Amino acid sequence: MPSLDGLVSAAGLVGSRLRTRTPSAFRWRRATLGALGLLLLAVVWELYKALGPEDGVVVGGLTVLPRTTDLAMPHVWDVLARLGQPVNSTQDTLVWQAVLGAAVFSLGVAGVGWLVGVVVGLALALLMQRFRTAESAVLPWVILSQTVPLIAIAPLVRRWGSQIEIGAFQWENWMSVAVIASYLAFFPVAVGALRGLGSPDAIHTDLFRSYAVGWWTTLWRLRLPASVPYLLPALRLAAANAVIGAVVAEVSIGLRGGIGRMIIEYAQSGSGDPAKTWAPILGAVLLGLLAAGVVALLGLLLGRFRRGEVSA
Amino acid sequence: MTEVPTTGPVPIGVPAVEVRGVDKTFSSKNGTVTALEGIDLAVAPGEFVSLIGPSGCGKSTLLRLIADLEAPSTGSVTVFGKTARQARIDQEYGIAFQQAGLLPWRTVRANIELPLELHGASRAERTARATELLELVGLSDFGGSYPDQLSGGMQQRVAIARALAERPRLLLMDEPFGALDEMTRERMQTELVRICGETGAAVVFVTHSIPEAVFLSNRVVVMSPRPGRIREVLAVDLGRAADRRDDLREDEHFFANVSAVRELLHGDQGARPAVRGVENR
Numbered sequence: 001m002p003s004l005d006g007l008v009s010a011a012g013l014v015g016s017r018l019r020t021r022t023p024s025a026f027r028w029r030r031a032t033l034g035a036l037g038l039l040l041l042a043v044v045w046e047l048y049k050a051l052g053p054e055d056g057v058v059v060g061g062l063t064v065l066p067r068t069t070d071l072a073m074p075h076v077w078d079v080l081a082r083l084g085q086p087v088n089s090t091q092d093t094l095v096w097q098a099v100l101g102a103a104v105f106s107l108g109v110a111g112v113g114w115l116v117g118v119v120v121g122l123a124l125a126l127l128m129q130r131f132r133t134a135e136s137a138v139l140p141w142v143i144l145s146q147t148v149p150l151i152a153i154a155p156l157v158r159r160w161g162s163q164i165e166i167g168a169f170q171w172e173n174w175m176s177v178a179v180i181a182s183y184l185a186f187f188p189v190a191v192g193a194l195r196g197l198g199s200p201d202a203i204h205t206d207l208f209r210s211y212a213v214g215w216w217t218t219l220w221r222l223r224l225p226a227s228v229p230y231l232l233p234a235l236r237l238a239a240a241n242a243v244i245g246a247v248v249a250e251v252s253i254g255l256r257g258g259i260g261r262m263i264i265e266y267a268q269s270g271s272g273d274p275a276k277t278w279a280p281i282l283g284a285v286l287l288g289l290l291a292a293g294v295v296a297l298l299g300l301l302l303g304r305f306r307r308g309e310v311s312a
Numbered sequence: 313m314t315e316v317p318t319t320g321p322v323p324i325g326v327p328a329v330e331v332r333g334v335d336k337t338f339s340s341k342n343g344t345v346t347a348l349e350g351i352d353l354a355v356a357p358g359e360f361v362s363l364i365g366p367s368g369c370g371k372s373t374l375l376r377l378i379a380d381l382e383a384p385s386t387g388s389v390t391v392f393g394k395t396a397r398q399a400r401i402d403q404e405y406g407i408a409f410q411q412a413g414l415l416p417w418r419t420v421r422a423n424i425e426l427p428l429e430l431h432g433a434s435r436a437e438r439t440a441r442a443t444e445l446l447e448l449v450g451l452s453d454f455g456g457s458y459p460d461q462l463s464g465g466m467q468q469r470v471a472i473a474r475a476l477a478e479r480p481r482l483l484l485m486d487e488p489f490g491a492l493d494e495m496t497r498e499r500m501q502t503e504l505v506r507i508c509g510e511t512g513a514a515v516v517f518v519t520h521s522i523p524e525a526v527f528l529s530n531r532v533v534v535m536s537p538r539p540g541r542i543r544e545v546l547a548v549d550l551g552r553a554a555d556r557r558d559d560l561r562e563d564e565h566f567f568a569n570v571s572a573v574r575e576l577l578h579g580d581q582g583a584r585p586a587v588r589g590v591e592n593r
């Protein structure tokens with residue numbers, strides 16, 4: 001069985017504990033750098049488009065850099081301009097409105113998936129922390145679960161869901177998408193929370209034992225607060241996973257209304273309208289940023305649990 | 313040298329701590345370690361007893377047995393006439409370790425209130441007690457600070473205040489000043505003497521430092537390693553612990569006691585070579 005430490009670093013959950021709190025000046029600088037990064041990307045795009053060969057860079061029959069035609073790489077300003085125009089000749093809805101609507105829809109589904117994933121991940125971590133045997137019984141399955149490709153589980157989830165019928169409750173396609181999003185989201189939470197719940201020093205667990213309080217009180221007053229520095233990066237990763245899971249699952253399940261389907265639809269109509277193809281992709285980026293933003297907000301609220309204790 | 317205390321409080325009635333015929337072995341993959349063997353010790357209410365000895369001689373283990381953080385392999389440990397377990401459940405002792413072990417997400421005040429909060433004290437009660445304790449350890453201005461904003465000595469004082477929060481009749485301390493510099497350490501010792509005088513609690517105090525043990529204690533328990541045994545118990549004849557002041561450190565009686573403990577520590581090898589892990593300052 002792989003070690004928990006290995007898993008944690010594999011899941012990208014390391015080092016958060018040592019990170020100091022960011023003063024607001026530093027945060028602003030980071031935001032500015034982020035904006036500059038976006039600008040730089042646009043500049044690189046346009047430079048390549050201007051200077052790169054028309055047919056792209058081909059090495060041994062393999063295209064390693066894309067064509068620079070307007071069809072493959074529309075101008076950044078064309079894409080932005082397209083956002084402000086109607087979706088098509090028969091509709092008044094502007095592209096940015098349609099994209100935003102789809103992004104909000106996908107964010108909602110991903111959000112439900114994220115919540116379910118967080119709850120399941122936390123529950124698994126608690127189970128494994130409470131019972132040592134559960135850790136050896138459950139952890140391998142948790143890891144194995146992530147090796148099953150999304151494409152394989154999507155139809156399964158859909159089929160199982162369609163068989164669920166409890167009274168007036170009807171399984172709907174968006175629920176299948178949320179389930180798949182949660183399937184990707186629970187993993188980093190389970191691993192990060194398990195590590196975090198086990199993070200209190202022996203001195204702290206001894207102290208709580210000397211107070212003769214039970215497991216639940218120790219959990220609430222010690223283990224959960226101590227796990228926040230581990231949980232936050234896990235929640236961020238879970239949010240990214242949930243967004244990717246939702247967008248991909250929308251396509252595999254065939255759910256309408258979200259960014260995933262929109263990317264496919266616009267791409268199909270795209271040959272005559274290349275700028276439009278890129279609009280929902282911008283929407284997907286926005287989706288990721290929004291999801292990361294929500295978790296960052298959570299991190300701000302939990303700021304005091306991120307103080308590292310300075311050793312005596 | 314005496315094995316039975318001749319001065320200092322003689323146990324009357326129920327002792328604060330009574331350890332009888334205790335052995336403690338740890339078993340691990342690479343065999344068993346006998347940490348303690350044949351330990352007998354009684355601590356009277358209000359008495360200050362230090363455990364001293366080279367590292368690995370089982371001082372912490374003995375303290376943890378009294379705290380019911382470990383169970384003895386044989387023998388019995390009672391605290392105020394109860395089993396160690398019952399005493400822990402009844403919160404008969406407060407405990408402090410070498411590291412302050414404050415919760416970094418709680419303010420100094422909230423750290424001191426922690427045991428009170430966990431045991432259901434009212435908010436008003438907690439606030440009053442924390443204010444009192446902050447004053448006792450000289451940190452009234454730092455109640456709203458977080459542990460990472462405090463020096464090591466200040467953190468340790470918070471930990472002591474936290475240990476005193478529920479007015480325990482017994483204080484267990486495992487090298488609480490071990491990580492502090494010499495000057496801070498002496499100041500903390502003086503403060504501890506004063507605090508113990510004010511609270512009247514019995515103390516079992518683990519230390520590496522001979523002068524520290526002598527300055528603080530009514531009796532010094534000298535231990536020897538492998539297996540951990542009590543070699544000797546020395547009564548310190550420096551008057552009531554609560555009356556001790558800083559100038560005592562210059563007193564020739566003090567030096568006489570320090571030499572006595574040092575000789576006991578070095579035991580069979582004669583007085584010359586320093587025992588590893590024990591400070592002779």
Ligand SMILES: Nc1ncnc2c1ncn2[C@@H]1O[C@H](COP(=O)(O)OP(=O)(O)O)[C@@H](O)[C@H]1O
Nearest residue numbers: 338340345347366367368369370371372373374
């Ligand atoms: N939990 C444990 N498991 C195994 N061995 C232990 C454990 N705790 C202490 N020991 C062993 O018991 C002996 C005494 O340790 P300790 O009480 O910490 O010594 P001291 O505090 O005097 O330095 C040491 O040999 C140590 O290795």
Ligand SMILES: [Mg+2]
Nearest residue numbers: 371372373486
């Ligand atoms: Mg020790």
